[in-house]
Amino acid sequence: MSSKVWVLGDGQLGAMLAHAGKPLALDVRPIDIMQPTDEQLPLATDDIITAEREQWPESALSLQLSTHHNFINGPVFGRLADRFTQKSLLDQLQVATAPWELVDNYSTSAALHAHYGARVLLKRRTGGYDGRGQYWLKQSENTAIPDDWRNFAIAEQAIDFDEEVSLVGARAQDGKCYFYPLTLNLHQDGILMASIAPLARLAPLQSQAEQMLSTIMQGLDYVGVMAMECFRLGDKLLVNELAPRVHNSGHWTQAGCHIDQFQLHLRALCNLPMHRPQVNFQCVMINLIGIDRDDRWLSLPNAELFWYNKEVRPGRKVGHLNLSVHHRVQLSDSIQQLKVWMPQQYQAPLEWVMAEFFRT
Structure with a gap:
């Protein structure tokens, strides 16, 4: 196989993808797309593009990769990176997930507590992995929805999981x-x-x-x-x-x-x-x-x-x-x-x- 596999992102996942490609003689090339640059890559028409992350900054380099016709799953990354569209997909496919709704300009803490209970978890729509981008509404503490979270977050019912x-x-x-x-x-x-x-x-x-x-x-x-x-x-x-x-x-x-x-x-x-x-x-x-x-x-x-x-x-x-x-x-x-x-x-x-x- 002569085509290359380019990876949007060069963190540890990209490095491990490159390592995994070697026994198969696959030329896997992770690319740092977090720094703005006008660099262009020598992409061939049969090259394959994947990603090690759901989001990336827009630059000439990231656009070159993400608009390549062999960018596998291209439309999926943005859809799943946004918790609103991800949860909407789960509901559409009837796959069980925690009850939720979009936090918009009309949302109130009282209404959310009435729907979901005394503890409601707010999650930023994008980013916020590894425990970041989350905010608890606690009825006992009269916590309020942060103004800058409206339209940028979803509210989820707290799940008492095993x-x-x-x-x-x-x-x-x-x-x-x-x-x-x-x-x-x-x-x-x-x-x-x-x-x-x-x-x-x-x-x-x-x-x-x-x-x-x-x-x-x-x-x-x-x-x-x-x-x-x-x-x-x-x-x-x-x-x-x-x-x-x-x-x-x-x-x-x-x-x-x-x-x-x-x-x-x-x-x-x-x-x-x-x-x-x-x-x-x-x-x-x-x-x-x-x-x-x-x-x-x-x-x-x-x-x-x-x-x-x-x-x-x-x-x-x-x-x-x-x-x-x-x-x-x-x-x-x-x-x-x-x-x-x-x-x-x-x-x-x-x-x-x-x-x-x-x-x-």
């Missing part, structure tokens, strides 16, 4: 869909801290999740990997967010599966043969958030380190660890060692991992 799960799947150009097992996720301050997959107790929800994500991908005529984050309420799932790209909660596939989410995405884009990824063993993914690299992590016999080579700042994703679960004793030993090496913010997530593996 836990958070996600499904990563892919749709091929022929319309066939392929899925990884459901992943159990733990968030702290709105940021994903740890994921576990697969878990036998989530298997009864797999077909429900696959049907929901299939409906979404087919409805959008989507090609490639998409992630669907859900709340679990008993034996029912509600969609929380959609991501039209490879996703943080799918990083475990790099260690646990014979085809990871990055290669599966490239296979779909390039119309290469696809099949359901084989799971080789359970895996735990630990996000590395705002902490310095510690080479002692590499001494763990079941650990793979992915370091993004970013400047370390509080709250910033700078890497992740994948821990292969060959047996629980080895996992327990690794988690106990990480508890010694990692700061306080990791103690609860590491305890959560252990509790999930040893729950009866």
Whole structure:
């Protein structure tokens, strides 16, 4: 294959896409589109364009990429980047999601509380991932809608969920869909801290999740990997967010599966043969958030380190660890060692991992 795959964005997802393309001899080129530039790329007519993010600033470079006729899923990114149009799509497709409405000039806190209860979550329509861009209306505190959020936010009913799960799947150009097992996720301050997959107790929800994500991908005529984050309420799932790209909660596939989410995405884009990824063993993914690299992590016999080579700042994703679960004793030993090496913010997530593996 002589065509190139260009990626709008050159963060860690773009870097991992480029890495995944090498065994297939795919020339994957992540592009920094966050800095204004008049640069033009040598795009060929048969080149393929994808994105590692839902939004990007407009520039000559980003326009050249996003208007290319092989920009796969071009109309989808903007539609899913806006929570108003994303939630509207879910309602249109009759895929379950939290009750919601647009916050406009006529919205009042009293009316929102009457519709959705004592606690109502406001979410900015665009941006605001990893816990940002959210505001709670609390009836007990008489909180008001911020004036500059009107028409730029949606209001959602607070969901008293049991836990958070996600499904990563892919749709091929022929319309066939392929899925990884459901992943159990733990968030702290709105940021994903740890994921576990697969878990036998989530298997009864797999077909429900696959049907929901299939409906979404087919409805959008989507090609490639998409992630669907859900709340679990008993034996029912509600969609929380959609991501039209490879996703943080799918990083475990790099260690646990014979085809990871990055290669599966490239296979779909390039119309290469696809099949359901084989799971080789359970895996735990630990996000590395705002902490310095510690080479002692590499001494763990079941650990793979992915370091993004970013400047370390509080709250910033700078890497992740994948821990292969060959047996629980080895996992327990690794988690106990990480508890010694990692700061306080990791103690609860590491305890959560252990509790999930040893729950009866």
